[in-house]
Amino acid sequence: MAGSKEVKLNESKMVVPLNTWVLISNFKLAYTLLRRPDGTFNRHLAEFLDRKVPANVNPVDRVFSFDVIIDRENGLLNRVYRLSDTEGLPTMAELEKPLTSEIVPVIIFFHGGSFAHSSSNSAIYDTLCRRLVGICKAVVVSVNYRRAPENPYPSAYDDGWAALKWVNSRTWLQSQKDSKVHIYLAGDSSGGNIVHNVALRAVELGIEVLGNILLNPMFGGEMRTESEKRLDGKYFVTLQDRDWYWRAFLPEGEDRDHPACNPFGPKGISLDGIKFPKSLVVVAGLDLVQDWQLAYVEGLKRYGQEVKLLYLEQATIGFYLLPNNDNFYTVMAEISDFVNC
Amino acid sequence: MSPPDSSVTNSGSASSSSSSCAGKPPDHIDNLLAGAGYRVRSSDLRQVAQRLERLETVMVNAPSDLSSHLANDAVHYNPSDLASWVDSLLSELNPPPPAHADLPDFPDLSYADRTVDNTSAWVGEERRHVAAAQQGGIFPPPLTTTTVVMDEDSGIRLVHMLMTCAELVQRGEFSLAGALIDEMQLLLARVNSGCGIGKVAGYFVDALSRRLFTPQTAGLISSAHENEILYHHFYEACPYLKFAHFTANQAILEAFDGHECVHVIDFNLMHGLQWPALIQALALRPGGPPLLRLTGIGPPSPDGRDSLREVGVRLAELARSVNVRFAFGGVAASRLEDVKPWMLQVGPKEAVAVNSIMQLHRLLGSDPTRGSPINTVLGWIRNLNPKIVTVVEQEANHNQPEFLDRFTEALHYYSTMFDSLETYLSHPNKAFAEMYIQREICNVLCCDGLARVERHEPLAKWRVRLGGAGFRPLHLGSNAFKQASMLLTLFSAEGYCVEENEGCLTLGWHSRPLIAASAWQAVPEPSPPLNLISHRNQNNL
Numbered sequence: 001m002a003g004s005k006e007v008k009l010n011e012s013k014m015v016v017p018l019n020t021w022v023l024i025s026n027f028k029l030a031y032t033l034l035r036r037p038d039g040t041f042n043r044h045l046a047e048f049l050d051r052k053v054p055a056n057v058n059p060v061d062r063v064f065s066f067d068v069i070i071d072r073e074n075g076l077l078n079r080v081y082r083l084s085d086t087e088g089l090p091t092m093a094e095l096e097k098p099l100t101s102e103i104v105p106v107i108i109f110f111h112g113g114s115f116a117h118s119s120s121n122s123a124i125y126d127t128l129c130r131r132l133v134g135i136c137k138a139v140v141v142s143v144n145y146r147r148a149p150e151n152p153y154p155s156a157y158d159d160g161w162a163a164l165k166w167v168n169s170r171t172w173l174q175s176q177k178d179s180k181v182h183i184y185l186a187g188d189s190s191g192g193n194i195v196h197n198v199a200l201r202a203v204e205l206g207i208e209v210l211g212n213i214l215l216n217p218m219f220g221g222e223m224r225t226e227s228e229k230r231l232d233g234k235y236f237v238t239l240q241d242r243d244w245y246w247r248a249f250l251p252e253g254e255d256r257d258h259p260a261c262n263p264f265g266p267k268g269i270s271l272d273g274i275k276f277p278k279s280l281v282v283v284a285g286l287d288l289v290q291d292w293q294l295a296y297v298e299g300l301k302r303y304g305q306e307v308k309l310l311y312l313e314q315a316t317i318g319f320y321l322l323p324n325n326d327n328f329y330t331v332m333a334e335i336s337d338f339v340n341c
Numbered sequence: 342m343s344p345p346d347s348s349v350t351n352s353g354s355a356s357s358s359s360s361s362c363a364g365k366p367p368d369h370i371d372n373l374l375a376g377a378g379y380r381v382r383s384s385d386l387r388q389v390a391q392r393l394e395r396l397e398t399v400m401v402n403a404p405s406d407l408s409s410h411l412a413n414d415a416v417h418y419n420p421s422d423l424a425s426w427v428d429s430l431l432s433e434l435n436p437p438p439p440a441h442a443d444l445p446d447f448p449d450l451s452y453a454d455r456t457v458d459n460t461s462a463w464v465g466e467e468r469r470h471v472a473a474a475q476q477g478g479i480f481p482p483p484l485t486t487t488t489v490v491m492d493e494d495s496g497i498r499l500v501h502m503l504m505t506c507a508e509l510v511q512r513g514e515f516s517l518a519g520a521l522i523d524e525m526q527l528l529l530a531r532v533n534s535g536c537g538i539g540k541v542a543g544y545f546v547d548a549l550s551r552r553l554f555t556p557q558t559a560g561l562i563s564s565a566h567e568n569e570i571l572y573h574h575f576y577e578a579c580p581y582l583k584f585a586h587f588t589a590n591q592a593i594l595e596a597f598d599g600h601e602c603v604h605v606i607d608f609n610l611m612h613g614l615q616w617p618a619l620i621q622a623l624a625l626r627p628g629g630p631p632l633l634r635l636t637g638i639g640p641p642s643p644d645g646r647d648s649l650r651e652v653g654v655r656l657a658e659l660a661r662s663v664n665v666r667f668a669f670g671g672v673a674a675s676r677l678e679d680v681k682p683w684m685l686q687v688g689p690k691e692a693v694a695v696n697s698i699m700q701l702h703r704l705l706g707s708d709p710t711r712g713s714p715i716n717t718v719l720g721w722i723r724n725l726n727p728k729i730v731t732v733v734e735q736e737a738n739h740n741q742p743e744f745l746d747r748f749t750e751a752l753h754y755y756s757t758m759f760d761s762l763e764t765y766l767s768h769p770n771k772a773f774a775e776m777y778i779q780r781e782i783c784n785v786l787c788c789d790g791l792a793r794v795e796r797h798e799p800l801a802k803w804r805v806r807l808g809g810a811g812f813r814p815l816h817l818g819s820n821a822f823k824q825a826s827m828l829l830t831l832f833s834a835e836g837y838c839v840e841e842n843e844g845c846l847t848l849g850w851h852s853r854p855l856i857a858a859s860a861w862q863a864v865p866e867p868s869p870p871l872n873l874i875s876h877r878n879q880n881n882l
Contacts, residue, residue, distance in 0.1 A: 018386050019371050023379070025393045026423060029430075032400065033412040042412050044823040048841050049420045051378020054853060057753070067852050075835045077851055096497070121852050123378030322373045 012235045015286065015314055017324045023124075024236050024318045031117060035244050041116055041149050051123040057095065059084035063130045066095050067121075070166045076159050077144040078166065079120045081133045098172045105138040105182050105339035106173050107213075108163055110145065110198075112189030114218060114245040115156060120144040124321050131323070132186075136336045141167055145194065149248035153260050156190070156249075160198035168207050184211045184339050185277070188320065190249075192217025192281075196263060196296075203274055212279040213335055216287055216317055217296065220246055221262040222255050225291035235286040235316045242289065262292070264299030271303035278306040280338045282331055284315035310334055379423045392427045399434055407434060418816040419844040496538035499528055500752075503545055507748040515553060522550050536763055541756045544779055545748075545786075552787040563780070565640040565648075571780065572611055574773035579762055580833045581856045584825060584848040585698050586615035588858040589731035591821045593694045594622050596729035596860075600692035603631045606685055606725075608677060608700040610637030613652040615698070617659055624663035632666045636685050641673040649673060678704060678714035682721040693727040701732060701803070705740055705796040719810040723863045729815060730861040734803060736847055736854045739785045740796040751785050754855070761850035764834035800845055800857040812861040816844030 013021055030049050034042045055065040065081045085100070109132070111118050111125040118125060120142040129140045145159035164183070167173060173181045185195040192214035202209045220242060232239045243256075250258050257265045279300060283293045300307040312319070315327045322328070368382045381389055400408055415433045420426050502525050509518035525546045532539040551558070563571075576582040597603045603623075607615070616635060623630040635656065642648045649671030660667030674680045677700055687693055704715040722730060737754045741747050758778060762771060784795040798806075804814070825839045825846060840847050840854060847854035 013390075018390060019374050019381075022381065022386060022390050022393065022423070023374060023377055025390070025397070026379070026427075029393060029396060029400075029427075030420075032408065036409075036412075037405065044826055045412060045417070045819055047826070047839075048417065048819045048822045051421060052840055052852075053378065069836075069851055072836075075851070079852075123376065127376045321377065324373060 012316065015235075016316055016319070017322070020318070020322050020324060023321065024316070027117075027318075028236050031241070034117075035241065039149060039244070039247055041248065043150065046117065050118065052119065052121045053123045053126045054121065055079055061130070061134060063133045065126070065130070071159075071162055074146065074159070074162075076146075076162060077120065078163055079126070079129070079142040079144070081129050081140040081142070083133060083137065083139075096170070096172045099139070099175060101175070102177045103175045103182060104173075105136060105184055105210075106167060107132060107136065107138045107140045107184045107186050107339060108160075108167055108198075109140050109142045110156075110160060110185070110187030110191030110194040111142060112187065112191045112216075112218075113147070114242075115148040115190040115193075115249040116245060117147070128321065131332065132335070135332045136339050138184075138339055139173060148245070152249050153251055153258075154197075156194050157197045157201070157260075160185075160194045161201050164198055164202060164207060164209075180208070183207075183209050184213060185209055186213035186215070186335070187217070188215035189317070190218045190245075191215075193219060193260070197260065199277055200269065203276060209277040211338055212277050213338060214279065214281045214293075214296075215320060215331070216282060216284050217293055218245075218289070219261060219263065219292040219296055220256045220289060221265050221292060221295075222257045225289075227291040228288050231286065231288035235288070237288055237317060239288065264295060264302075268299070271300070271305060274303070276300065276303070276305040278308075278338075280308050280310065280334060282310045282312065282334075284317060284319060284327075285311060285313040286316045308334075308338075374423075378421060380421050381423045385424050389424050389427055392431060396427060396430055396434070399431075403434070417819040420841065421843050495528055495532045496542070499525060499532065499542040499546075500538065502528070503542060503549075503752065504749070506549055507745050510549065510552065511744045518549070519553055522546060522553065526550075537760075538756070541752070541759050544755070544759075544782055545752060547779075548783050548786040551783060556787070565642070568780075569611055571773055571777035573614075574770040575777040576614055578770040578774035580829060580837055581848060582614070582698070583828070583832070584839070585733040585856060585858060586618065587828060588817065588821055588825055588846055589696055589698065589733060589860075590615065590619045590622065591824065592731055592815065592817060592860040593619060593696065593729060594626075596694060596815075597623070597631065597692055600728070601631045602634075602688065602691045603694070604634040604636065604687060604691040605694045605696060606687075606727075607635065607637045608695070608697040610639040610649060610652055610671070613637065613656050615696070616656055620656065620660050620665055620667070621663060624665050630663075630665040632668075633660065634668045634670070634688075634691070636670045636672060638672045638674060638677065638680055640675050647671070676703075676714075678718060680718075682725065685725070687725055693725050695722050695725065695727045695730040697731065698733045699735065702734055702740070702796045702798060703794040705798070706791050706793055708791060715806070716810065719807070719812075723811050726863055728862065730812065730863075731858070732803065732807070732861065733856060733858045734800070735797040736799055736849070736857040737797040738799050738802075740798050744786075747785060751782060753853075755782055757850050757853045758855055761834075761836065761855075764836065800842065800847070800859065803857075803859070807861055811864050813864050814844050815860040815862050817841075817846050817858065817860060822846060 012025075016024070034046045034049075036042065055067045057064050057066055062084050063081055064084050065079055067077050067079050070076050070078055080095075109125075109129055111120060111122065113122075120126075121144070125142065129142050132138065132140050141163065143160060143163040145163075146155040148156075164185075167183060168181050170181065175182050185199055187193070187195045195212050195214055196217070199209050199212050224239070228239055228242075231237075246256050246261055250256070250261060256262060257267050259265070259267050259269050262268060279297075281293065281297050283290050283297075287293070294309070294311075297307055297309045310331065312327045312330070315325075319325055319327045320331055368384065371381050371383050371386060374381050400411075411430060411433055415430070417426065418429065502521055506518050506521040506525070509515075509521065525542070529539065529543055529546060532542070572582075593605065605616075605619070607613075613635075620633065623633060635653070637649055637652065639649050650669075653669030653671055657667050657669055670686060672680055672684045674684075701715065701718075704718055707713050707715075735754075738750050739747055739754070741750070755778060759775070762774065781795050784793060785797075788794075807814075819841075822839060822841055825848070829837050829839060829848075836851050838849055838852065840849065842854070842857070845857055845859040847857045849855050
């Protein structure tokens with residue numbers, strides 16, 4: 001196991017700005033403390049270390065946010081972000097004021113964290129969602145789904161589905177043009193995986209999703225791919241930790257060819273005859289699971305689904321967390337086009 | 342081309358040249374990391390990065406129980422201050438010197454040497470894309486709300502009318518406001534005012550009505566005895582006060598470690614609910630309990646009873662039963678600012694803990710002729726040289742000068758609080774607990790001047806105030822956090838959450854913090870500048 005223990009420290013430092021390196025390395029270190037070898041997770045320490053921000057109905061850069069409990073029993077919370085069009089503070093009645101434009105995209109966002117980390121009120125994701133609102137002129141609904149290992153498959157998908165139903169049934173989120181909610185699903189890492197699986201359910205049960213956005217989505221499989229071997233441990237992520245998170249999320253006794261992990265693998269689900277939403281898949285060239293992400297894109301194409309791949313050569317995981325690199329701006333522009341065409 | 346935002350072109354120490362060109366003070370914080378919740382000085386970035394690297398190598402090459410020790414036994418403080426968090430981990434691990442020749446070689450050089458040929462790796466991107474998202478300056482404090490899905494249109498209408506009415510009141514248009522109140526009361530009769538938005542609206546309509554029509558008695562003045570009863574019900578019905586007591590006691594216990602004579606000064610004794618747990622914890626202290634003195638401050642009893650002493654006697658009996666030497670003193674004062682330090686009879690060798698549960702904000706209403714009560718009180722607290730000052734306050738901004746601002750903030754805050762009580766559908770204490778909250782609401786909205794005592798201010802403001810008065814924060818750590826979280830899961834409904842906020846702990850309902858607990862120590866020398874970044878060492882008492 002020499003490959004995984006030897007830490008190639010030089011390489012990641014060369015490709016990301018210093019503050020990004022500090023941020024992601026800090027996460028990497030903290031996360032190492034939280035994963036226990038026996039598969040349990042130090043949730044108290046995780047919540048203590050996670051930097052959170054409250055919702056804020058004071059507009060900041062014209063974006064305000066508020067939390068809504070959509071399922072009291074599960075404690076399922078969504079954080080809604082909108083653009084403020086008035087000068088002052090929105091009142092509680094205005095929080096759910098109907099949209100006035102012809103078409104406003106509503107992006108349901110699933111934060112990353114490999115199914116175990118982060119929340120919708122984590123600072124990094126609150127900041128990201130605010131940026132999405134400003135750039136795409138969209139409403140963003142960030143879902144605080146239940147996490148592994150306490151809540152493994154399919155809890156996150158169930159929560160995503162509940163959020164989708166909730167968004168779809170809000171009259172105040174309908175676009176003026178056709179009195180329908182224009183829904184897009186977006187997510188990074190495990191969030192990207194949730195996007196795919198919620199979209200599957202949406203197609204099956206008849207809720208229209210206009211598009212899927214998958215940022216560095218989390219997929220895998222039993223086989224070790226070339227990119228996994230080549231990049232293991234080099235850019236913040238190791239195969240060992242990927243394996244840990246899949247074991248925490250997948251049902252007991254299942255391996256990584258379970259369709260939740262490997263949607264187009266040996267146990268994959270066919271998309272024949274299904275009109276899947278168009279997809280935008282962003283792959284970072286220094287992400288060790290890129291072979292699985294590329295396989296996902298190929299899988300969609302094989303079933304004749306519309307998909308656009310954005311491959312960013314020198315990007316690492318988490319490049320979209322700080323706006324200090326070209327890839328960030330490229331991706332934001334692509335997302336904006338994708339939801340506004 | 343403007344110089345880079347951070348000091349990447351020199352070796353990371355006093356970055357005066359580059360940063361003064363950029364017009365920023367030498368210790369300015371990296372904006373982008375601030376947006377992620379971390380406070381790191383740009384000039385410290387390199388050093389933090391080096392230490393992260395060092396930590397990583399140590400952990401990779403260390404036996405697994407070192408990692409497990411860091412995770413399970415070590416206590417973590419203030420994760421926002423990345424530099425000190427990383428340092429604390431390093432000192433916990435106390436890495437041995439490298440034993441093998443093939444361990445990666447750690448340059449103690451700064452990255453500048455390494456990257457001078459590759460400056461784009463560190464510099465170019467930052468220079469080109471300085472974040473516009475967060476400029477310097479202070480945001481208005483976040484105004485947060487957690488709403489229950491409002492399916493009732495009348496609920497929404499009520500809220501709309503409430504806001505309009507509050508605005509009319511602020512503008513002095515009382516007859517219009519009065520008419521609106523009548524309308525709202527009609528609407529309330531039709532809405533389900535037993536729960537949810539209807540219930541909260543009911544209380545707020547009531548408060549507005551009192552302010553307009555019965556201003557003399559609007560403040561719902563009650564006797565000290567009644568207050569105590571309502572307080573007790575509020576204590577039982579929801580976890581806010583229990584959290585306050587528990588967190589403060591944890592911190593006091595730690596502060597008293599190693600001291601044989603300790604003295605707790607409680608700014609609001611009530612029934613002394615906080616103290617049995619501390620007495621028992623002290624009894625179980627390894628090495629035996631100290632001599633414990635408790636001085637309880639409370640309002641004078643009107644009917645000749647000495648209620649303070651009665652509480653003291655009960656606590657003394659408890660202390661005797663667990664073999665803790667105990668002495669009690671009561672100080673009767675109708676207002677905290679009437680207390681003089683000599684009344685507390687603090688001895689010279691005692692370790693003193695000052696405990697203020699939702700009392701400091703009462704000092705913020707000032708009579709211009711009588712100076713500033715808050716500064717006076719903070720001044721004599723400091724002169725007592727306490728080992729610790731525990732402060733718990735409502736996490737809200739209810740002290741704004743404009744009525745409409747107070748009204749809006751209160752509506753958000755108390756909606757969330759009432760929502761948290763909804764889970765206790767048939768709790769026997771619930772009705773009285775709601776009355777307790779109602780009194781707060783009426784005081785915030787109906788009273789002014791000296792009568793308005795519920796002048797809640799958020800943690801950020803208390804930090805500035807206490808820092809300016811010569812106190813520095815003692816960070817509440819992951820231990821206290823974990824125990825508070827565990828207690829919550831045992832005793833309370835789903836939805837309460839404890840959060841860490843730069844060394845302080847907050848308890849909230851569904852991501853909205855409602856109450857904040859913090860701990861402080863007097864700075865020995867004259868008042869420091871208003872820079873509250875504290876270092877780990879200050880936690881070693």
